[in-house]
Structure formats: structure tokens, C-alpha cells
Amino acid sequence: MKDDTAKTHTMRAVIQLRDKIMRGELHGGMRLFEVSVADQLEISRTPVREAMSRLTEEGLLERVRSGGFVVRTFSLADVTDAIELRGVLEGTAARLAAERGVPAHDMERLKGIVAKLDDCFGELPEDVDFEGYAELNARFHHELARLSGSEMVCREVERITRLPFASPSAFLPDEANIAAFRRSLQMAQEQHHTIAAAIEAREGFRAESTAREHARAARRNLDYVMSQDRSLIERVPALGLLAG
Amino acid sequence: MKDDTAKTHTMRAVIQLRDKIMRGELHGGMRLFEVSVADQLEISRTPVREAMSRLTEEGLLERVRSGGFVVRTFSLADVTDAIELRGVLEGTAARLAAERGVPAHDMERLKGIVAKLDDCFGELPEDVDFEGYAELNARFHHELARLSGSEMVCREVERITRLPFASPSAFLPDEANIAAFRRSLQMAQEQHHTIAAAIEAREGFRAESTAREHARAARRNLDYVMSQDRSLIERVPALGLLAG
DNA sequence: TGCTCACACAATGTATACATTGCCGATGCC
DNA sequence: GGCATCGGCAATGTATACATTGTGTGAGCA
Numbered sequence: 452m453k454d455d456t457a458k459t460h461t462m463r464a465v466i467q468l469r470d471k472i473m474r475g476e477l478h479g480g481m482r483l484f485e486v487s488v489a490d491q492l493e494i495s496r497t498p499v500r501e502a503m504s505r506l507t508e509e510g511l512l513e514r515v516r517s518g519g520f521v522v523r524t525f526s527l528a529d530v531t532d533a534i535e536l537r538g539v540l541e542g543t544a545a546r547l548a549a550e551r552g553v554p555a556h557d558m559e560r561l562k563g564i565v566a567k568l569d570d571c572f573g574e575l576p577e578d579v580d581f582e583g584y585a586e587l588n589a590r591f592h593h594e595l596a597r598l599s600g601s602e603m604v605c606r607e608v609e610r611i612t613r614l615p616f617a618s619p620s621a622f623l624p625d626e627a628n629i630a631a632f633r634r635s636l637q638m639a640q641e642q643h644h645t646i647a648a649a650i651e652a653r654e655g656f657r658a659e660s661t662a663r664e665h666a667r668a669a670r671r672n673l674d675y676v677m678s679q680d681r682s683l684i685e686r687v688p689a690l691g692l693l694a695g
Numbered sequence: 696m697k698d699d700t701a702k703t704h705t706m707r708a709v710i711q712l713r714d715k716i717m718r719g720e721l722h723g724g725m726r727l728f729e730v731s732v733a734d735q736l737e738i739s740r741t742p743v744r745e746a747m748s749r750l751t752e753e754g755l756l757e758r759v760r761s762g763g764f765v766v767r768t769f770s771l772a773d774v775t776d777a778i779e780l781r782g783v784l785e786g787t788a789a790r791l792a793a794e795r796g797v798p799a800h801d802m803e804r805l806k807g808i809v810a811k812l813d814d815c816f817g818e819l820p821e822d823v824d825f826e827g828y829a830e831l832n833a834r835f836h837h838e839l840a841r842l843s844g845s846e847m848v849c850r851e852v853e854r855i856t857r858l859p860f861a862s863p864s865a866f867l868p869d870e871a872n873i874a875a876f877r878r879s880l881q882m883a884q885e886q887h888h889t890i891a892a893a894i895e896a897r898e899g900f901r902a903e904s905t906a907r908e909h910a911r912a913a914r915r916n917l918d919y920v921m922s923q924d925r926s927l928i929e930r931v932p933a934l935g936l937l938a939g
Numbered sequence: 940t941g942c943t944c945a946c947a948c949a950a951t952g953t954a955t956a957c958a959t960t961g962c963c964g965a966t967g968c969c
Numbered sequence: 970g971g972c973a974t975c976g977g978c979a980a981t982g983t984a985t986a987c988a989t990t991g992t993g994t995g996a997g998c999a
Contacts, residue, residue, distance in 0.1 A: 458990090459952065484980070495954045496981090497741075504748040517961075518981050532847035539787050543780070603776035607855075702960095703982065728950070739984045744951090761991065762951050 460494045464502035467492060472511050472522055473615060475691040479524030483512070510614055511692075524694050525616070527677065531670055533617035538666025540608045541592065544599035546659035549650045553598050558651055561598065564591045565643045572640070576633060584636065585623045591643055592619040595662070598650065615689035622672040622687060631675060639668050704738045708746035711736060716755050716766055717859060719935040723768030727756070754858055755936075768938050769860070771921065775914055777861035782910030784852045785836065788843035790903035793894045797842050802895055805842065808835045809887045816884070820877060828880065829867045835887055836863040839906070842894065859933035866916040866931060875919060883912050 457463045468488070471477045483503060485496045492499065503520045506512045512520045568587045571580040596608040612618050622632075642665040649658035676683045676690070684690050701707045712732070715721045733743045747764045750756040756764045812831045815824040840852040856862050866876075886909040893902035920927045920934070928934050 461952075486980075497953055497955090500745075500981090501748070501952085504745070504752075508752050528845065529847050532845040535791075536787070536847060536851060539783060543783050547779075601772065601776040603773050603780060607780060611851075705982075730950075740951090741983055741985090745982085 460498040461501045461505070464488075464492055464494060464498055465505050468502060468506055469509075469511060472506075473688060473691050475693075477522050479522050479692065479694045481522045482515070483520045483522065485519075510610075525692055526694050530616045530673060530690075530693065533611060533614050534666055534670045534673070537608070537611050537617050537619070537669075538663040540604070540611055541595060541666060542659040542663040544596050544601075544604050544608055545646055545650060545662040546655040547601055547604060548595070548598040549653050549655040549658040551600050552653065553600065553650065557594075557598055558647075561591070561594050561647050561650070564594060565640075565647050568640055568643060572637070579633060579636060581623065585620050588623065588639075589618075589620050595646065615692070616673075616687075617669075618689070619666075619669070621689045622669050622676075629680075632672060635668050635672060639665060642668075704742040705745045705749075708732075708736055708738060708742055709749050712746060712750060713753075713755060716750075717932060717935050719937075721766050723766050723936065723938045725766045726759070727764045727766065729763075754854075766936075769936055770938050774860045774917060774934075774937065777855060777858050778910055778914045778917070781852070781855050781861050781863070781913075782907040784848070784855055785839060785910060786903040786907040788840050788845075788848050788852055789890055789894060789906040790899040791845055791848060792839070792842040793897050793899040793902040795844050796897065797844065797894065801838075801842055802891075805835070805838050805891050805894070808838060809884075809891050812884055812887060816881070823877060823880060825867065829864050832867065832883075833862075833864050839890065859936070860917075860931075861913075862933070863910075863913070865933045866913050866920075873924075876916060879912050879916060883909060886912075 457466055468477070468483075477483070485499050485503075488503075489496045489499045503512055507514055507520065511523055513523050515521055564587055568584065568591065571584040571587065573579065592612070593609075596605045599605060599608075615621060642661055645661045646658055646665065649655075649661060676687065684693075701710055712721070712727075721727070727747060729740045729743050729747075732747075733740045736743065747756055751758055751764065755767055757767050759765055808831055812828060812835065815828040815831065817823065836856070837853075840849045843849060843852075859865060886905055889905045890902055890909065893899075893905060920931065928937075
């Protein structure tokens with residue numbers, strides 16, 4: 452199944468290296484030598500090189516001036532700033548959507564996603580369909596980027612989103628069964644409504660500032676994990692590549 | 696001298712391909728085949744592949760699903776949106792600098808650049824040192840990104856700036872001896888002052904919105920070129936890669 | 940006539956041998 | 970003792986042969 456994208460040695464190398472970086476097995480700043488990686492993955496240098504180049508595009512590796520690659524280092528500040536940047540970019544997407552207007556059927560699709568997100572909340576506060584929420588949330592954010600009507604903006608949103616800890620779903624999957632997080636989910640869903648309404652009403656400023664603040668929910672969750680309950684770090688996969 | 700960065704076949708290929716793309720010799724959407732490019736540049740496929748991979752990181756090429764590369768297509772809308780995005784990102788840099796505060800000596804350096812920019816304007820309106828302005832302008836924008844204090848923000852600003860038509864100096868070099876453009880230079884310099892002052896006064900909103908508007912000066916110049924005097928297109932090198 | 944299958948060619952994917960470079964350590968000279 | 974220079978090794982750079990894949994075209998069949 453997953454071999455759909457892993458037909459070639461290059462893609463397998465991309466996947467394996469990405470995994471190792473994410474789980475912190477290859478820590479930030481570590482130099483990756485073509486030969487040793489090739490030995491370890493039991494393929495030749497050529498696809499390894501190709502894979503490292505792709506991971507550089509993805510932002511997980513960096514080229515060294517004199518040649519070769521190192522694993523990119525991410526500090527806590529980088530995570531915070533990446534989330535802020537996602538907010539800024541999604542805010543821009545929302546503003547442009549509002550200012551330029553969106554076709555009716557696209558608007559309906561967005562509102563449809565928001566409505567389905569409502570259905571993820573049951574009668575009781577602790578009665579939340581996390582899995583469904585996560586998937587619909589991802590779709591909402593994807594759709595929001597598209598609604599900007601700008602391929603350029605869409606591309607940059609998806610680019611920053613590809614950093615695992617900056618993704619809209621980074622802090623969702625599993626640890627949300629804490630009261631504080633449940634409340635933040637409710638609030639986030641309120642913001643989904645607001646963003647959609649602002650776009651429909653052509654209120655650019657409101658759309659932008661709400662989308663920006665919406666991203667900062669992730670930052671609040673990050674702060675909570677780091678300062679209140681560091682045991683959660685391991686349960687947020689994306690935080691495996693944090694320096695330190 | 697320029698061979699500093701062109702020691703290897705790979706780097707020479709990067710430079711030559713980039714040039715050809717910029718001057719429109721390789722137009723958007725055109726597929727680049729490893730073998731034919733290798734033949735043309737008289738090197739083997741390996742460095743060609745490496746070069747194309749780097750140009751993909753740079754945003755000038757795109758990978759094709761089934762393998763291979765095409766020259767990225769840039770529409771007029773893409774140029775407009777890239778400029779808007781630069782404004783958004785530089786605005787974020789300015790806001791963060793204001794909100795988080797900057798060290799005194801960094802502030803002085805920024806103000807020093809602004810002062811030197813003042814010196815580029817002579818007594819007479821048409822008495823402007825374009826070359827000096829362009830260089831100092833580039834330094835101002837570079838410094839602004841740094842002042843954000845965020846490596847992440849700095850990196851993304853420099854990334855979007857690498858798109859030739861989105862660079863702060865894209866519309867400066869040469870065609871500025873038109874009255875309308877001279878006025879826009881004066882206004883831009885006013886904005887430089889305002890941005891610096893806002894950062895120093897910790898006025899985040901003002902810093903952000905001014906930096907954003909500042910970028911839109913480039914958009915105005917673009918609109919002028921496209922609607923009033925298309926003969927200038929050829930004199931703005933970055934516009935060579937616009938889709939026909 | 941239209942569809943499908945198969946074959947061939949063209950293009951990328953991969954391995955590997957060889958070239959080049961740049962760094963580090965050892966040895967010698969000052 | 971410190972510095973400079975000269976190996977030598979390790980790592981990347983390059984070329985090329987061969988493998989694999991994907992695509993287009995033609996023929997054959999329904």
C-alpha cells in the first residue's frame with residue numbers, strides 16, 4: 452500500500468531517512484555521509500544522493516558549503532516561529548480569499564467541512580471523535596489554502612505545513628484527551644466558523660487575523676507540553692526532531 | 696572570479712541553466728531531459744541531474760510526477776502574489792523585531808543604512824544615485840529580515856526573495872529614470888524611515904503594515920510596466936521568465 | 940472503426956569505477 | 970616548540986554502462 456510512493460530506491464531512502472530524522476535517531480547537526488548511509492540502507496550512493504536532495508527541498512536537511520548534507524537543527528524557537536509563520540501564511544490565504552472572493556461552490560465545500568467538524572463533538576464534553584476531527588481539520592486547512600485563489604500562496608502554505616511540527620494536525624492525534632486540549636479544540640472549531648463566515652462576508656482583515664490566531668492554538672499546546680507535561684513530548688511524533 | 700562558485704560542473708550547469716531560464720530561452724512548462732541538457736552543456740548526466748535538483752530547491756524547476764523536470768511557469772498573477780508574499784513575510788519580520796525588541800547596535804546599523812540611503816538623493820529631483828540606492832536597499836531588506844531575530848523567518852524571507860521578480864531590487868536597476876519611478880523611490884525611502892522608527896518604538900502593527908505596503912511599491916511598478924510601457928519588460932531582467 | 944495488447948524506444952533509475960578535492964596528521968625544517 | 974609542507978585518506982564529484990520504467994505507436998482482433 453505505502454509502496455505506492457516507494458517503488459524506487461530513491462523513494463525508499465527518502466522515507467527511511469525521513470523516519471529516522473523524525474524519531475530523532477539522526478539528530479540535528481549530524482552530518483550524513485553518502486557512503487555510510489548507502490551502506491546502512493544497502494543501496495548505492497546515487498539514489499542516496501537523490502534522496503538527500505529531496506529531503507533538502509523538504510527542509511529536513513541542509514547542504515554544507517563544501518558539499519554534503521547535515522540534518523537540520525530545530526530549536527524550540529524554530530517550532531514556535533514556524534507555527535507563527537503558518538498562521539501568517541494561512542492568514543494571507545484567508546484574507547485573499549475574502550478580498551478576491553471565492554466561487555459559491557468552493558464556499559459551500561468549506562462550510563460543508565466545518566459542518567462535519569461540528570459533528571465530531573458529541574453531547575458530553577469528553578465525547579469527541581479525534582480521528583475524524585484530525586482528518587477534517589487537515590481538509591479544512593488544505594481547502595483554505597486553495598481558496599486564496601493563488602497558486603503561489605497555496606504552495607507556500609503547503610510548504611511550511613510540510614514541517615511536521617508546523618502542520619495543523621501536529622498536536623492533535625492522541626494527546627487531546629486532556630481537558631485543556633479539549634477546550635482548545637472547541638475554540639479552534641469556533642475559529643473555523645469565524646474564518647468561513649469572514650471569507651463569505653468579504654471581511655479580509657477579520658479572516659486574516661482569525662486565521663493567524665487560530666494557528667497560535669498550536670503554539671499554546673506546544674507551550675503546555677513543554678512547560679507543564681514534558682512526558683507528552685514523546686507522544687507528539689513531530690517533536691522527536693527537536694534539538695537538545 | 697565568478698568561478699568562485701563555478702568550480703564544479705554541477706555549479707556551472709546551475710548557472711547556465713538559471714541564465715537560460717531567466718532570459719526566457721527555456722520557457723515555462725518546457726521539459727528538461729537529462730540527456731539533451733547534458734549534450735548541450737557537454738557534461739554527463741550526473742551533474743546535470745544534480746544541477747536540476749538544486750534549481751528545484753531554488754524554485755525555478757519542478758519535478759514531474761513520473762520523473763524528470765520542467766521549467767516552472769510564472770504567470771503575471773504569480774509575480775503579483777510573490778510580491779504580496781514578500782510583503783507579508785517582511786512585514787512579519789518587522790513586526791517580530793518590534794515586538795521582541797532588537798539590540799541597540801543592530802538598530803543603529805539599520806538606521807545607518809537608512810541615513811546612507813538619504814544621501815543617494817541629490818538636490819535636484821532627477822539627481823539620484825541609482826546604483827548606490829539599489830545596493831543599500833538590498834542591505835536594508837537583508838538587515839530587516841535579520842532583525843526579526845528568527846532564523847526561520849529570515850530563511851523564508853530570503854527564500855521568496857530569491858525569486859528574481861520578487862526581490863526588493865527587481866524593479867530598480869535601470870528603468871528608474873522615469874518621473875513616476877523617481878517619485879516611488881522617494882516614497883519608498885520614507886517607508887524605510889517609518890519601518891525603522893516603528894521597530895525602535897516597538898510599534899509592531901505599524902512596522903508590519905508599513906513593510907507590507909512598502910513591498911507593494913514593486914507591484915505598482917510592475918503594473919506600470921505591464922499596462923503603460925511594455926517596452927520596459929525587456930529592461931527588467933527578471934521578467935524574462937514570464938509566461939507568454 | 941475502435942479497442943487492446945505488445946513491442947520498441949526513449950527517458951529516468953541505479954550501480955560502480957575512477958577523478959578530484961579538501962582535510963588532517965605526521966614529519967621535517969626553521 | 971611552532972609552523973609549514975607533504976602525503977594519504979576519506980568524502981564528494983563525474984562519467985558511463987546497464988536496468989527499469991513508462992509511453993507512444995502499430996498491428997491485430999473484435
